[in-house]
Amino acid sequence: MARRSRGFTLIELLVVLGLLGVLMGLSIGFIQRAGKGNLLLQTSHSAASLLASARAQSYGNDRAYVHFFAQADGRTIIRSYRDRQVFHWACEDFQRASELGVLTPNSGVKLAEGGIPSREGRHVAFGGGGTVSLGDPPWLRWRDGFSVRCRINPDEKSSAKMQLFAKGKAIQVSLVRGDEGRLDVEAAIQLDKSDGSIDSYEIRTGQRGKVTRVAEAVQEALETVPEWKGPVLPGRWYDLRIGYDRNSFAIYVDDSLRAIREFKRLPMRPSTDAPFVIGGGYAGGFDSLVIGGIFEDDEDRYELAETVTWIDANGAPMTGSTYIHFANRGLDPRYHSAGVELHFQLDAGEEKSGPRRTLQIALSGEVFIKDIGQ
Numbered sequence: 402m403a404r405r406s407r408g409f410t411l412i413e414l415l416v417v418l419g420l421l422g423v424l425m426g427l428s429i430g431f432i433q434r435a436g437k438g439n440l441l442l443q444t445s446h447s448a449a450s451l452l453a454s455a456r457a458q459s460y461g462n463d464r465a466y467v468h469f470f471a472q473a474d475g476r477t478i479i480r481s482y483r484d485r486q487v488f489h490w491a492c493e494d495f496q497r498a499s500e501l502g503v504l505t506p507n508s509g510v511k512l513a514e515g516g517i518p519s520r521e522g523r524h525v526a527f528g529g530g531g532t533v534s535l536g537d538p539p540w541l542r543w544r545d546g547f548s549v550r551c552r553i554n555p556d557e558k559s560s561a562k563m564q565l566f567a568k569g570k571a572i573q574v575s576l577v578r579g580d581e582g583r584l585d586v587e588a589a590i591q592l593d594k595s596d597g598s599i600d601s602y603e604i605r606t607g608q609r610g611k612v613t614r615v616a617e618a619v620q621e622a623l624e625t626v627p628e629w630k631g632p633v634l635p636g637r638w639y640d641l642r643i644g645y646d647r648n649s650f651a652i653y654v655d656d657s658l659r660a661i662r663e664f665k666r667l668p669m670r671p672s673t674d675a676p677f678v679i680g681g682g683y684a685g686g687f688d689s690l691v692i693g694g695i696f697e698d699d700e701d702r703y704e705l706a707e708t709v710t711w712i713d714a715n716g717a718p719m720t721g722s723t724y725i726h727f728a729n730r731g732l733d734p735r736y737h738s739a740g741v742e743l744h745f746q747l748d749a750g751e752e753k754s755g756p757r758r759t760l761q762i763a764l765s766g767e768v769f770i771k772d773i774g775q
Contacts, residue, residue, distance in 0.1 A: 440706055440708065440709060440747065441709060441745065441747040441755075441756060441758055442758070444705055444706065444709045444745055444758075445745060445758045445760060445770045446770065447479075447703045448479055448703065448743065448745075448760055449760055449768045449770055451467050451479055451481045451703060452467055452725060452760065452762060452768045453768050454481065455467050455481050455482075455483065455725070455727050456727045456730050456731075456766040456768070457730065458483045458484075458485075458727075459484075459727035459728050459729060459730055459731075459733075459766075460729065460730050464484045464548075464646065464726065464727065464728045464733060465481070465482060465483045465484060465726075465727050466481075466482050466646070466648075466724050466725060466726040466727065466733075467479065467480070467481050467482075467724070467725045468480045468481075468482065468722060468723075468724055469711060469719075469722065469723040469724075469725075469743065470722045471711060471718075471719055471720050471721060471722070475707075475710070475718070476704060476705060476707070477704070477705040477710070477711040477719075478702065478703070478704050478705075479702065479703040479704070479705070480697055480702050481697070481702070482545055482546075482646070482647075482695050482696070482697050483695065483696060483697075484546070484548055484644075484646065484693050484694075484695050485693055485694060485695075485696060486691060486692070486693045487540040487541070487692055487693060487694050488535070488540070488541075488690070488691070488692035489690070489691050489692075490689075490690045491523065491688070491689055492523065492524050492525045492687065492688045492689065492690065493523045523688070524552070524554075524686045524687060524688035524689075525679075525680075525686070525687045525688070526685070526686055526687075527680045527683045527684055527685060527686075527687060528556075528684055529556075529560065529563075529682060529683070529684040530682075531680060532678050532679060532680040532681050533678070533679040533680055534676045534677070534678050534679075535676060535677040535678075535679070536676050536677070537568075537674065537675065537676045537677065540694060541568065541677050541692070541694075543669050543694045543695065543696075544668045544669055545646075545647055545668065545669070545694075545695040545696060545697055546644065546645045546646040546647050546669065546694070546695030547572070547644060547645060547669070547692070547693065547694055547695065548642065548643070548644035548646075548692070548693040548694075548695070549566065549572075549574070549642070549643050549644065549690070549691070549692050549693075550640070550641070550642045550689070550690075550691040550692075550693075551565075551566075551640075551641055551687065551688070551689060551690045551691070552638050552639065552640055552641070552686075552687070552688040552689045553565065553576075553633070553638070553639055553641055553685060553686065553687055553688075554636070554637060554638045554639070554685050554686035554687075554688075555576055555584055555633060555635045555636075555683075555684065555685035556635060556684035556685040557635045557636060558684060560578070560682060560684065561577070561578050562575050562576070562577050562578070562587075562682070563575055563576045563682045563683040563684060563685075564680065564681040564682050564683055565641075565679070565680075565683055565687075566677065566678060566679045566680070567677075567678055567681065568675050568676070568677045568678070569674070569675025570589075570591055570601070570675075571590065571591050571669065571670050571675065572588075572589075572590055572591075573588070573589045573590075574586070574587070574588045574589075574643055575587050575588075576633060576683070577605065579607060583607070583633075583634075584632075584633040584634065584635065585605055585606045585607040585632065585633070586605070586606045586632060586633065586641065586643075586652050586654065586659065586660070587603065587604075587605040587606075588603070588604055588605070588643050588650070588652055588660075589601055589602065589603040589604075590602055590645055590650060590669065591669070591670040592664070592667040592668065592669060592670060593667060593668045593669070593670050594667065595667075599670055602650060602662065602664075604650055604651070604652060604660040604661065604662050605660060606632045606652055606654070606659040606660045607632070607659075607660075632654040632657075632659050633654065635685070638686070638688075639654055639655055640653075640654070640655050640656065641653070641654060642654075642656070644693075645669065646695050647664065647666050647667065647668065647669075647695070648663065648664065648666070648724065648726075648736075649661055649662065649663045649664065649735075650662045650663075650664065677692075705745070707748075708747060708748045709745055709746070709747055709748070710745070710746050710748060711743070711744070711745060712744045712745065712746045712757070713744065714742070714744060716744075716746060716757070723743070724736065725737075725741055725743075725762060727766060730765075730766045731764055731765050731766040732762060732763075732764050732766060737764075739764070740761060740762055740763050740764055741761070741762040742759050742760065742761050742762075743759065743760040743762075744757060744758070744759045744760075745757065745758050745759070745760075758770060758771070759771060
């Protein structure tokens with residue numbers, strides 16, 4: 402007698418399908434939670450990568466900073482700005498400047514008409530006339546800021562005002578003779594205001610009363626100068642550094658801060674039709690010109706996902722901006738007196754806080770990622 406094959410009943414099939422549905426639902430929920438956890442981890446690592454990269458870029462005298470900016474719609478955009486050296490000229494040989502001193506191709510270094518009266522050793526000696534032009538290549542058209550470093554040795558018979566270098570009206574740096582034969586450094590830049598207008602801003606060493614909105618430590622450093630004789634005296638070499646990074650406009654002489662003015666993130670007016678000119682009434686030695694530009698690259702921008710929010714230590718959404726400044730691979734003491742913490746939270750649904758993570762930046766510049774609770 403043949404045996405009849407037995408299939409599954411409808412009830413058995415429904416039970417199996419139900420169990421499969423439950424398992425799939427649990428799996429989807431697990432995958433979603435794992436995906437969100439990975440998203441929070443990815444966000445932390447992306448932000449940490451930008452911070453670590455900025456820390457590395459700040460080695461030496463260059464600086465870098467990372468900007469966390471909360472948008473009106475709740476999103477947060479992270480931008481990294483770098484102070485990159487774009488030009489270096491040791492003033493050794495005009496004919497071979499592009500080969501020996503200039504780090505960027507197509508430099509265009511040349512003597513202007515009238516020439517330079519004399520040369521001494523390996524530096525340029527201006528006699529109160531003649532200029533050197535760098536032209537107007539694209540890498541001298543800054544918007545986010547600049548830095549210029551050089552060595553100067555003014556002559557005893559200097560005039561009342563000597564132009565060290567300038568780029569049209571966008572950047573002008575001069576030595577100004579004050580009382581008792583002192584020489585102060587005067588610098589002026591043009592910035593674009595939010596209403597579309599252009600305004601000029603000036604700082605000058607020796608005018609401490611005009612320094613505005615300066616941190617207490619910086620103000621104290623300026624006020625400890627016992628008797629102001631001018632930061633520059635004729636007949637000796639000085640290291641001069643001037644820069645603007647959309648946060649502050651400052652003058653350093655021999656690595657000592659001599660003048661500073663702070664701003665609210667105003668972009669520069671690069672005056673692209675004007676060449677960068679060295680000299681023009683300056684009498685004395687000039688050497689070791691290094692130019693840097695502050696740039697934001699497309700790859701140095703990161704946007705937090707909608708389900709990840711930037712929060713404070715209490716878990717409340719953050720508004721406004723936070724800047725993390727680095728100098729010499731550590732936190733810049735001009736802006737940070739202690740370590741920095743940045744918190745991120747994963748949105749786990751209505752009225753339910755998700756896991757949190759924090760980025761910790763030590764004074765040494767090291768970046769740590771850790772969980773800070775549920």
